[in-house]
Amino acid sequence: MILYLLCIVLFSIGLYGVLRKRNLVKIIIGLGIIEYSMNLFFVLLGYRFQGRAPIDAQDQAILTMVDPLPQALVLTSIVIGLGVMALVISIAIRIYEKYGTFDITKIKKLKG
Amino acid sequence: MTTDSKTGMTLIVKTITRLTVGLILLFGIYIVLHGHLSPGGGFAGGVIVALSFVHLMLAFGKDVAVSKISKNLASNLESLGAIMFLSIALLGFLGGSFFLNILSKGTPFKLFSAGTIPLSNISIGIKVGLGLFAIFLALVLLEKAKKEK
Amino acid sequence: MKTVNIIPLFVIIPLTAAFLIPLLGRLVKRFSEFAVFLSCAMLLYLSLHARILLNSLTDKILVYKVGGWVPPFGIAMVLDGLSSFMLVTVNLVTFCVAVYSLKYMNKYTDKPKFFTLFSLMLCGMNGVIITGDLFNLFVFLEIASIASYALVAFGTEAEELEASFKYAIMGSVASSFIFIGIAFLYGFTSTLNMADMARVLSFKQNAYLVHFVGVLFLMGFGLKAALVPFHAWLPDAHPSAPASISAMLSGILIKTLGIYALARVFFNIIGSTQNYLSVLMFLGALSMLVGVILALSQWDLKRLLAYHSISQIGYVVLGIGLGTPLGILGGLFHLFNHSVFKSLLFLNSGSIDYALDTRDLRETGGLAKVMPITAKTNLIASMSIAGIPPFNGFFSKLLIIFACVQKGYFGYASCAIIASILTLASFTKVQKFLFSGELKDKFKEVKEAPWSMVISTVCLAIVCLLGGLLLLTSLQSFMGDAADVLLKGTAYAKDVIEAALR
Numbered sequence: 001m002i003l004y005l006l007c008i009v010l011f012s013i014g015l016y017g018v019l020r021k022r023n024l025v026k027i028i029i030g031l032g033i034i035e036y037s038m039n040l041f042f043v044l045l046g047y048r049f050q051g052r053a054p055i056d057a058q059d060q061a062i063l064t065m066v067d068p069l070p071q072a073l074v075l076t077s078i079v080i081g082l083g084v085m086a087l088v089i090s091i092a093i094r095i096y097e098k099y100g101t102f103d104i105t106k107i108k109k110l111k112g
Numbered sequence: 113m114t115t116d117s118k119t120g121m122t123l124i125v126k127t128i129t130r131l132t133v134g135l136i137l138l139f140g141i142y143i144v145l146h147g148h149l150s151p152g153g154g155f156a157g158g159v160i161v162a163l164s165f166v167h168l169m170l171a172f173g174k175d176v177a178v179s180k181i182s183k184n185l186a187s188n189l190e191s192l193g194a195i196m197f198l199s200i201a202l203l204g205f206l207g208g209s210f211f212l213n214i215l216s217k218g219t220p221f222k223l224f225s226a227g228t229i230p231l232s233n234i235s236i237g238i239k240v241g242l243g244l245f246a247i248f249l250a251l252v253l254l255e256k257a258k259k260e261k
Numbered sequence: 262m263k264t265v266n267i268i269p270l271f272v273i274i275p276l277t278a279a280f281l282i283p284l285l286g287r288l289v290k291r292f293s294e295f296a297v298f299l300s301c302a303m304l305l306y307l308s309l310h311a312r313i314l315l316n317s318l319t320d321k322i323l324v325y326k327v328g329g330w331v332p333p334f335g336i337a338m339v340l341d342g343l344s345s346f347m348l349v350t351v352n353l354v355t356f357c358v359a360v361y362s363l364k365y366m367n368k369y370t371d372k373p374k375f376f377t378l379f380s381l382m383l384c385g386m387n388g389v390i391i392t393g394d395l396f397n398l399f400v401f402l403e404i405a406s407i408a409s410y411a412l413v414a415f416g417t418e419a420e421e422l423e424a425s426f427k428y429a430i431m432g433s434v435a436s437s438f439i440f441i442g443i444a445f446l447y448g449f450t451s452t453l454n455m456a457d458m459a460r461v462l463s464f465k466q467n468a469y470l471v472h473f474v475g476v477l478f479l480m481g482f483g484l485k486a487a488l489v490p491f492h493a494w495l496p497d498a499h500p501s502a503p504a505s506i507s508a509m510l511s512g513i514l515i516k517t518l519g520i521y522a523l524a525r526v527f528f529n530i531i532g533s534t535q536n537y538l539s540v541l542m543f544l545g546a547l548s549m550l551v552g553v554i555l556a557l558s559q560w561d562l563k564r565l566l567a568y569h570s571i572s573q574i575g576y577v578v579l580g581i582g583l584g585t586p587l588g589i590l591g592g593l594f595h596l597f598n599h600s601v602f603k604s605l606l607f608l609n610s611g612s613i614d615y616a617l618d619t620r621d622l623r624e625t626g627g628l629a630k631v632m633p634i635t636a637k638t639n640l641i642a643s644m645s646i647a648g649i650p651p652f653n654g655f656f657s658k659l660l661i662i663f664a665c666v667q668k669g670y671f672g673y674a675s676c677a678i679i680a681s682i683l684t685l686a687s688f689t690k691v692q693k694f695l696f697s698g699e700l701k702d703k704f705k706e707v708k709e710a711p712w713s714m715v716i717s718t719v720c721l722a723i724v725c726l727l728g729g730l731l732l733l734t735s736l737q738s739f740m741g742d743a744a745d746v747l748l749k750g751t752a753y754a755k756d757v758i759e760a761a762l763r
Contacts, residue, residue: 184287187283188283188284191280191281191283191284192284194280195277195280195281195284198273198276198277198280201273202273204328204329205266207329208329209326209327209328209329210266210269210273210325210327210328211327211328212328212329213328
């Protein structure tokens with residue numbers, strides 16, 4: 001149980017980073033922490049007590065395996081996270097090019 | 113590969129890189145090909161393949177890596193990988209259903225088994241490996257274009 | 262080819278286009294335009310065909326088993342009344358926008374990249390609509406979202422990048438909430454198929470966790486749909502994109518990723534209780550009023566339209582949240598109407614921007630003389646959005662207000678009427694400052710937009726004009742079936758499982 005709670009704590013740390021930090025790079029790091037925490041949470045959901053890795057080998061009974069489905073799903077989610085991260089980083093670099101700063105309080109051409 | 117000390121990192125890094133980069137590439141290819149037998153598969157192997165190119169770029173500078181695979185080639189091959197994956201999925205229509213595994217499954221735990229899954233792994237490996245490399249290259253080129261301004 | 266096989270084509274066609282364009286777009290001249298036009302035309306035809314096919318079935322549901330795996334184990338694709346309704350809406354608007362973009366995108370460089378992202382976004386939206394698997398829905402939702410983040414930043418100017426960054430961060434956080442919700446549901450039910458999940462959930466007693474998941478989904482999908490407490494990204498992101506993308510984003514993306522997914526999860530999986538419906542109604546009414554009040558003071562044409570999107574989304578959510586047959590019918594009808602007239606308004610703003618290079622209402626005026634067709638189509642769209650009879654917006658708003666009164670919610674009904682009047686005021690301002698008055702000297706040389714742009718706006722205007730006819734009894738099954746799916750609630754599970762075993 002404590003592990004799940006730690007995941008939630010990690011999620012909150014990431015959310016804090018996204019909401020409270022002023023530096024674009026720190027916001028991106030916060031986003032990354034959010035993604036890791038939820039991936040970790042999903043993998044932990046598939047854990048069974050004293051389970052082993054879900055690999056089918058030649059002479060092993062298909063017993064006491066952890067749930068393989070969350071692992072496959074988390075891999076998909078990691079790929080998605082990678083795509084978002086690459087896009088956001090390139091946008092941040094471009095923003096730095098235009099504004100010359102990473103501080104979001106100085107990046108405000110849009111308003112209303 | 114050159115040992116010209118003007119670009120890239122020091123001689124030590126370059127020597128180690130020259131020794132290891134081929135092994136990393138081979139390991140990535142191994143992971144891709146054995147995706148249906150052991151942990152790993154197209155994505156994990158593709159990432160390792162991409163890392164070998166990134167490794168090359170970090171040690172020898174951008175130009176050496178780009179001379180191996182240019183940005184256009186990388187993005188074209190990436191699209192090709194995606195098209196390959198899609199056409200393998202479309203092949204299933206021959207058997208009556210999208211994504212149907214129509215090839216013979218073979219005996220389990222052999223390299224040539226599991227029907228279309230190894231082929232899908234290979235196409236995903238191409239897509240992910242070159243896609244990641246293209247992303248890294250794009251970020252580096254962006255940085256460089258900014259410095260020239 | 263069996264009839265069921267048309268279902269995966271909604272994903273395959275845009276995906277093929279998206280991957281062929283970067284490969285051949287640089288080599289073959291005009292390949293990207295050709296591929297996008299062809300794929301959108303095929304999808305429009307297929308969606309209408311699917312609608313007709315569905316009408317001929319008795320139980321109005323088709324299930325496609327991807328890879329031949331039976332649903333609880335494999336991914337299923339489900340075509341039912343609601344899906345086919347959304348498919349027609351999405352592909353109709355996309356076709357018009359694609360025709361419009363062929364010429365409009367000359368303003369920007371690198372058309373192949375644009376059309377790649379455009380096709381990917383379309384693939385994501387069609388996938389979200391067609392899938393019957395919760396995690397698959399998340400994947401397609403992310404495909405559509407990532408493509409839209411990139412498209413908002415397509416101009417790579419300072420404002421566009423800033424808007425895109427904001428949109429990307431908020432969108433990713435929303436996706437995380439959705440992902441955690443899916444993780445909880447998977448942990449609770451040990452299945453990902455939507456129908457099977459609904460079946461398992463109906464056996465569980467005292468499922469307090471489900472309420473927590475409901476809140477997570479409300480935050481996630483609400484942020485994608487830009488309901489009011491979560492709307493901050495929309496007025497920045499939608500105006501910053503190229504006009505054709507604004508039309509896609511405001512017209513269909515927020516509805517597919519937000520409203521459709523929200524309705525599907527709340528009504529068909531979790532099962533709608535009065536608590537959820539009250540929350541939805543309250544958020545709908547709030548969005549309606551806040552959106553329109555914020556829109557009143559805007560001078561940037563596209564920003565004004567973006568605020569109106571928030572307000573009109575409120576109508577849809579209010580209608581669906583009522584939970585009565587009439588309310589859901591009205592909400593879905595308004596969803597269709599709004600996607601038509603809002604995309605038309607954004608395309609018109611694009612035409613004006615294309616011709617004048619400005620979209621500040623204080624600088625324009627008297628354009629009715631130089632751009633007569635745009636003036637007329639914009640008049641039709643403005644009257645539709647303001648709810649003037651006989652345009653389509655009038656009927657859907659009327660249905661929603663009737664449904665409110667029928668259920669005794671006079672407060673919400675008056676909110677809807679007030680928002681409608683304020684919308685009318687706001688669009689009177691738009692028409693006045695754009696098309697009447699003196700034509701400024703520097704715009705004397707302005708010409709009407711190119712013909713391909715005009716054709717698509719005229720098509721959408723005709724749909725606006727004739728949209729009310731969808732309420733006729735002979736055509737009513739188009740929306741009636743969609744409303745039936747939501748009304749059935751968790752009985753959806755039984756239908757899907759039966760259809761899958763057929």
